[in-house]
Amino acid sequence: MKKTTTKQAFIPKMYCNLFGHDYQVTKKVTYHVKEYTCSHCKKQLTTSSNGSLIELTPKFKEINAILERIHNSRMERSKEKRIVSSIY
Numbered sequence: 001m002k003k004t005t006t007k008q009a010f011i012p013k014m015y016c017n018l019f020g021h022d023y024q025v026t027k028k029v030t031y032h033v034k035e036y037t038c039s040h041c042k043k044q045l046t047t048s049s050n051g052s053l054i055e056l057t058p059k060f061k062e063i064n065a066i067l068e069r070i071h072n073s074r075m076e077r078s079k080e081k082r083i084v085s086s087i088y
């Protein structure tokens with residue numbers, strides 16, 4: 001049982017080693033920060049503060065969740081601003 005599970009996880013990784021990861025955007029955190037997941041091995045990446053791609057660790061997941069909240073509240077505020085400015 002244990003052997004098969006290891007093998008199953010190993011094959012997609014092998015595939016990625018040979019052909020490279022196939023990252024797909026799974027979440028847009030802000031305009032610049034996105035989360036990516038490899039469709040083969042499920043490895044997750046995110047955009048770091050300097051714009052490069054790094055592994056999505058639980059710590060970065062937390063940071064992204066906070067970023068997303070800030071980003072969304074800013075969006076809400078700018079939407080309100082736009083509505084207000086369109087009235088006046």
Ligand SMILES: [Zn+2]
Pocket residue numbers: 012013016020021022038039040041042043
């Ligand atoms: Zn992969």
